[in-house]
Amino acid sequence: MAVNVRPAVMSRAAFLAATDALVETGSALVAEPNWDRFRSWLIDSDALLERVWGRMDRYHLAWLNVGRGSAPPGSSLDDAGTRRFIAEVASGKLAVLRTMRSSVERQGWTLLSDDAQDDPTEENR
Numbered sequence: 001m002a003v004n005v006r007p008a009v010m011s012r013a014a015f016l017a018a019t020d021a022l023v024e025t026g027s028a029l030v031a032e033p034n035w036d037r038f039r040s041w042l043i044d045s046d047a048l049l050e051r052v053w054g055r056m057d058r059y060h061l062a063w064l065n066v067g068r069g070s071a072p073p074g075s076s077l078d079d080a081g082t083r084r085f086i087a088e089v090a091s092g093k094l095a096v097l098r099t100m101r102s103s104v105e106r107q108g109w110t111l112l113s114d115d116a117q118d119d120p121t122e123e124n125r
Contacts, residue, residue: 026090053111
């Protein structure tokens with residue numbers, strides 16, 4: 001019986017470095033919220049985590065509830081509310097990133113190689 005094994009999407013070292021950069025950026029957003037940097041950070045972090053975990057896996061199930069406030073959908077926010085929203089969502093996503101980083105650092109992940117020289121990250125850009 002043949003087992004279908006997916007190739008590694010990047011090295012563990014590359015994932016950890018990319019996650020560290022996202023955590024650094026996210027921490028800066030919590031300290032100094034900025035809408036444009038926030039949107040870019042969300043796109044970048046979603047792209048990395050989707051690449052490693054897939055489109056709808058544990059990461060996304062945890063992420064679905066991040067940033068859900070009590071205000072009705074479509075409500076407008078003033079500047080202070082927008083800053084609060086960015087800080088709250090970034091804090092929640094930082095928790096997800098840190099948890100996944102810690103798990104990968106301790107246990108690895110099947111789609112991450114331990115061979116830094118066999119890192120297809122640069123080829124796929």
